Amino acid sequence: MAVVSSPLLSLPVLMPLALCWPxxxxxxxxxxxxxxxxxxxxxxxxxxxVLAVLAVASRSVWPATPFAVPPGPLGLLLPLPLVALFLSxxxxxxxxxxxxxxxxxxxxAGGAVVATACADPLSGAVxxxxxxxxxxxxxxxxxxxxxxxxxxxxxxxxGILLAVPGAALLAASDAAGRLEGLGGxxxxxxxxxxxxxxxAAPVVLAAGEAAAPMALAPVMTAIPVLRHLAEGPDxxxxxxxxxxxxxxxxxxxxxxxxxxxxxLSVGLAIGLAAVAAGAGGGAGQxxxxxxxxxxxxxxxxxxxxxxVALVHAPLLPFGGLVLTLVALCETAPLLVLPVAVGxxxxxxxxxxxVFGTGWLGRGVAALLLAGLVMLVLRGWR
Amino acid sequence: xxxxxxxxxxIAASVVLSGLRGALPWQAGLVVLTLLAAALDGGxxxxxxxxxxxxVAGTVPLVWGLGRLEDRPPVPGERISGVGGxxxxxILAVLAVPRGLVDxVARPDLIAALVAILCGVLAAAVRRSVVGQCAGLAAAVNGLxxxxxxxxxxxxxxxxxxxxxxLLLVAFVCLRRIAWGREAT
Numbered sequence: 001m002a003v004v005s006s007p008l009l010s011l012p013v014l015m016p017l018a019l020c021w022p023x024x025x026x027x028x029x030x031x032x033x034x035x036x037x038x039x040x041x042x043x044x045x046x047x048x049x050v051l052a053v054l055a056v057a058s059r060s061v062w063p064a065t066p067f068a069v070p071p072g073p074l075g076l077l078l079p080l081p082l083v084a085l086f087l088s089x090x091x092x093x094x095x096x097x098x099x100x101x102x103x104x105x106x107x108x109a110g111g112a113v114v115a116t117a118c119a120d121p122l123s124g125a126v127x128x129x130x131x132x133x134x135x136x137x138x139x140x141x142x143x144x145x146x147x148x149x150x151x152x153x154x155x156x157x158x159g160i161l162l163a164v165p166g167a168a169l170l171a172a173s174d175a176a177g178r179l180e181g182l183g184g185x186x187x188x189x190x191x192x193x194x195x196x197x198x199x200a201a202p203v204v205l206a207a208g209e210a211a212a213p214m215a216l217a218p219v220m221t222a223i224p225v226l227r228h229l230a231e232g233p234d235x236x237x238x239x240x241x242x243x244x245x246x247x248x249x250x251x252x253x254x255x256x257x258x259x260x261x262x263x264l265s266v267g268l269a270i271g272l273a274a275v276a277a278g279a280g281g282g283a284g285q286x287x288x289x290x291x292x293x294x295x296x297x298x299x300x301x302x303x304x305x306x307x308v309a310l311v312h313a314p315l316l317p318f319g320g321l322v323l324t325l326v327a328l329c330e331t332a333p334l335l336v337l338p339v340a341v342g343x344x345x346x347x348x349x350x351x352x353x354v355f356g357t358g359w360l361g362r363g364v365a366a367l368l369l370a371g372l373v374m375l376v377l378r379g380w381r
Numbered sequence: 382x383x384x385x386x387x388x389x390x391x392i393a394a395s396v397v398l399s400g401l402r403g404a405l406p407w408q409a410g411l412v413v414l415t416l417l418a419a420a421l422d423g424g425x426x427x428x429x430x431x432x433x434x435x436x437v438a439g440t441v442p443l444v445w446g447l448g449r450l451e452d453r454p455p456v457p458g459e460r461i462s463g464v465g466g467x468x469x470x471x472i473l474a475v476l477a478v479p480r481g482l483v484d485x486v487a488r489p490d491l492i493a494a495l496v497a498i499l500c501g502v503l504a505a506a507v508r509r510s511v512v513g514q515c516a517g518l519a520a521a522v523n524g525l526x527x528x529x530x531x532x533x534x535x536x537x538x539x540x541x542x543x544x545x546x547x548l549l550l551v552a553f554v555c556l557r558r559i560a561w562g563r564e565a566t
Binding site: 122126129136146147149157158160168171 | 547
């Protein structure tokens, strides 16, 4: 484990603070007056993001708990839910209007960070389940969304009911065998269902049409789930789920109206990230991080028309696509063609700009360009 | 320790009756009996008894609430998908849980818990009626309680209890609005 020499960065309280901050923010936001709530939400999410980045930089751990920064490049996934939260606080359209929804969004991001930091698959599955149930409960009790909420709840609960016994079987089986195979399969299918991978994708994305916090649900659940699936025992299953998601989204994008393409492109990028997680290796993990960082940056802007452009703009998502194809060439060359064709089918020429308008869109574009430059420089070195 | 017919009965009930609200008390009763039998055989009393208590505490209000809602009986296609899929899942569970790795007495209980979960999830997927879907999910949660009570860790039992509370909450708030026609089904 890398130890940073700066005493500030090696503070032992960084990880507990980073994990608890979003939940503390919930209390502060609930007590804020409506006039100052938006500024407070932006400031609190910004502080949480800084704490999480410092925890990753110092490779911090929470002693005597399963919480630690994920190993290798996967460590960069830890602050991504807070990136999405910070951007949604800044974006005028994505920011939740009601006080309760704003508080719930912070809890959602906190749950996603906790689930990402869990090193133990069983605790991670329980934490991911908590995040998904929070979204489903919020949707279900919203007036006028009972049917959508029930469908989302049914999907999330079914996924958790498969993932938790799967993780328990994995933990129980000491020797490699059929029990471990069954546990791995249940964990992959269950977590994939919770994150809206495979046949579950349309339900999750349909719920994302609603206002925040449900709009951020696909982003918040995909990050911890793919962190666990990237280290899981069933890489072929993860790649299969990713491929099905990718094609479902690609075919939907072809016929979708312009307003829905941003959200569907987020689903497409999550499917490709699942393929990268299954492919594994250095290139696969780097591709997974690049794609999920793009999703976290562009997900909150999807309602404003921002599209995760995998092909038409030479930015970070394009880098993630290239790395995924490189990883596939090593592990599953037969999948390169269906993945490449799926991405090409799901990338029609954008009618308007790729990132929407406004200073936030331009800032996100600059960050994505900087991300690609970093990726190229690291690969070159 | 001796072999018990309860896991076999629970497997049969899960395959044939998952997704039917009238069958939920019987399935829950079998889960409770299996848990209590395992507790008496194994000597560890606290976790199985706690799990039994939560199975009863979750099932009774749910059966009462679902009984007040309008339900459509399953069409033949749903029955065939549920029973046929349940049989296939049972065979897969028997093949996947190997002899020898698990204790000879605990193996049928583990298979019964897995079949209850898988058949409940299958029923929630194939039934069109929201009442039937909820009954299927409740049966699956009972299966998870059985797994947690028998061999699970405290985290699994805590997770199962949280899922049961969430199911009760959503069923009472959400299904009432859908089944009483306040929102489109």
